[in-house]
Amino acid sequence: MVIKVFIVDDHYMVLEGIRSLLQNEKSIEWMGHAMNAASCMAFLQQQQPDVILMDINLPDMSGIDLCKEVKMKYPSIHIIGLSSFNQQSFIQKMLENGATGYLLKNATREELVYAIETVIEGEIFLSDEVELTVQKNEDSKVPIITRREMEVLLLIADGLTNNEIAIKLFISTTTVDTHRKNLLAKFEVKNTASLIRMAAQIQLIPYIKPKN
Amino acid sequence: MVIKVFIVDDHYMVLEGIRSLLQNEKSIEWMGHAMNAASCMAFLQQQQPDVILMDINLPDMSGIDLCKEVKMKYPSIHIIGLSSFNQQSFIQKMLENGATGYLLKNATREELVYAIETVIEGEIFLSDEVELTVQKNEDSKVPIITRREMEVLLLIADGLTNNEIAIKLFISTTTVDTHRKNLLAKFEVKNTASLIRMAAQIQLIPYIKPKN
DNA sequence: AAAAAAATCCTGTTTTTAGGGGATTGTATG
DNA sequence: CATACAATCCCCTAAAAACAGGATTTTTTT
Numbered sequence: 212m213v214i215k216v217f218i219v220d221d222h223y224m225v226l227e228g229i230r231s232l233l234q235n236e237k238s239i240e241w242m243g244h245a246m247n248a249a250s251c252m253a254f255l256q257q258q259q260p261d262v263i264l265m266d267i268n269l270p271d272m273s274g275i276d277l278c279k280e281v282k283m284k285y286p287s288i289h290i291i292g293l294s295s296f297n298q299q300s301f302i303q304k305m306l307e308n309g310a311t312g313y314l315l316k317n318a319t320r321e322e323l324v325y326a327i328e329t330v331i332e333g334e335i336f337l338s339d340e341v342e343l344t345v346q347k348n349e350d351s352k353v354p355i356i357t358r359r360e361m362e363v364l365l366l367i368a369d370g371l372t373n374n375e376i377a378i379k380l381f382i383s384t385t386t387v388d389t390h391r392k393n394l395l396a397k398f399e400v401k402n403t404a405s406l407i408r409m410a411a412q413i414q415l416i417p418y419i420k421p422k423n
Numbered sequence: 424m425v426i427k428v429f430i431v432d433d434h435y436m437v438l439e440g441i442r443s444l445l446q447n448e449k450s451i452e453w454m455g456h457a458m459n460a461a462s463c464m465a466f467l468q469q470q471q472p473d474v475i476l477m478d479i480n481l482p483d484m485s486g487i488d489l490c491k492e493v494k495m496k497y498p499s500i501h502i503i504g505l506s507s508f509n510q511q512s513f514i515q516k517m518l519e520n521g522a523t524g525y526l527l528k529n530a531t532r533e534e535l536v537y538a539i540e541t542v543i544e545g546e547i548f549l550s551d552e553v554e555l556t557v558q559k560n561e562d563s564k565v566p567i568i569t570r571r572e573m574e575v576l577l578l579i580a581d582g583l584t585n586n587e588i589a590i591k592l593f594i595s596t597t598t599v600d601t602h603r604k605n606l607l608a609k610f611e612v613k614n615t616a617s618l619i620r621m622a623a624q625i626q627l628i629p630y631i632k633p634k635n
Numbered sequence: 636a637a638a639a640a641a642a643t644c645c646t647g648t649t650t651t652t653a654g655g656g657g658a659t660t661g662t663a664t665g
Numbered sequence: 666c667a668t669a670c671a672a673t674c675c676c677c678t679a680a681a682a683a684c685a686g687g688a689t690t691t692t693t694t695t
Binding site for chain 4: 391392402
Binding site for chain 2: 670671672673675676
C-alpha cells in the first residue's frame, strides 16, 4: 500500500527539500503541495491524502487553525506539524487541534519517513528533540486565558493603559484591572514587562512592524 | 566560469531543497554545506567558496554574527542571508555585517540563481518582498541603543523593577530610571508594555522557556 | 437545575513608572 | 582639543500599575 502525502508550506526550498527526500521512497506517493491554507482546502475538496505535512506558519492562516479545520472536515487524514521551532506552545496547540505528529525542519530523511509511517499506524510521532521539550515542560503548560483576557492582553501589548482599554471595550477601569491581575496570575509573573515578554514569545501577540 | 556555492543552514529540508534547486545549474557548483557556525568556519580554512548562503538562525551562533566573522577573515566571499523572516531588523543587521544579499526561504529557483549571480557581480540582491520592507521602513530604523541600555532593557524584560536593577548593577535607581526613559524615547513608545513588545519582536530579547 | 467559570464592578493602599526638568564625569572620535 | 556621547546622579509631580480583599451577574458546562 502506498501512502499518499500532501504538503502545505509556503517555502519553495522546504517543499523542494521534502520532495527530494521522498523521491526514492516507493511506499510514499507525493500528491502535490499547497502554499497557503486556502489552496490546501481547495485541494482537499478534490482528493484526500493519507497524510498532510503542515507548516505552522502560513501566509493566510496559522497552520494551527488550518489543522483544526482540516481535522473537522476530514477526520481520517493524519496531520504532521512542521516547523523550525521546537516550542512547547506550538507543539501543544498543534496536538490539541488534532495533529498526531510534529517534525522539525532539521529532520533527516529517516525521521521524515518514519514520522509518516508512524502516524499512518494511528500512533503519535514526535522527533526526539520535540519529545524532550514536551517532557521537560509537561507541567508548565501554556496558560489558558479567556477570550476577554486575550483582548485585554493585546491592548496592553499595544501600549494602552487600563483606562484607555476600559474606554475601548466599554467597561469599567476596575474590570480591566481585574483582567490584568488575572493575566499576571495565570502567567505567574509580577509585572507587565514579564507578561508581554512571555506572551510575545509564545506567539500570543501578533507581529507588528516597528513603525511605518 | 563556475560559481562555487556553500550553504550554512541547520535544516536538512532546506539544504536538500537548495541542492535540488541548484542541481541542474551548470554555472553553479555546490561545494557542500555546514549545519552550524563552527563547522562553517572549519570548512573555510580548507577552501573558499565564491558565495555563501547563510541562514540567520543557527544553533551555535546567529547568522548575523557569523556573517561578520566570515567577512572579517575572508572579505572576498559574497554572503547572502537566508531566512523565512522578512524583518527589517534582520535584513538591516545582515547588510551592516557585510552581506550583499538577502533571500527569503520562499524564493523560487529563478530568484535563487539570480541572487547568486547578482552578488557575484558585486551588486546587492534583495528579493522583491524584502526590498519593499526595506523601503517602507527606510526611516524607521532599528533603534541604536548603548551597551548599558541593553543591559537595563534585558533586566526590565526579566521583570525587575528600577530598584532591583539598580542593586544588581551597583548604580543608583535614578540612573536606571534615566536609562529607562532613554529606551522609551529611542523606541518611541510610552510605556514598558510597548517597549518589551517591540524589543521581543526585533529579537533583542532572547527566548526563555515559559518555565521549568 | 446546580455548579463552575467568566465577566463585571467596587474600595482602598503602596509601589512603580512616566514626564519634566536638570547636572557632572569620563571616554572616544573627529 | 573640542565636542559628542555614554554613563552617572539629582529633584519633583503625576499617572499608572500592583497588591489586597471583596462582590454581583451572566454564561457555560456538567
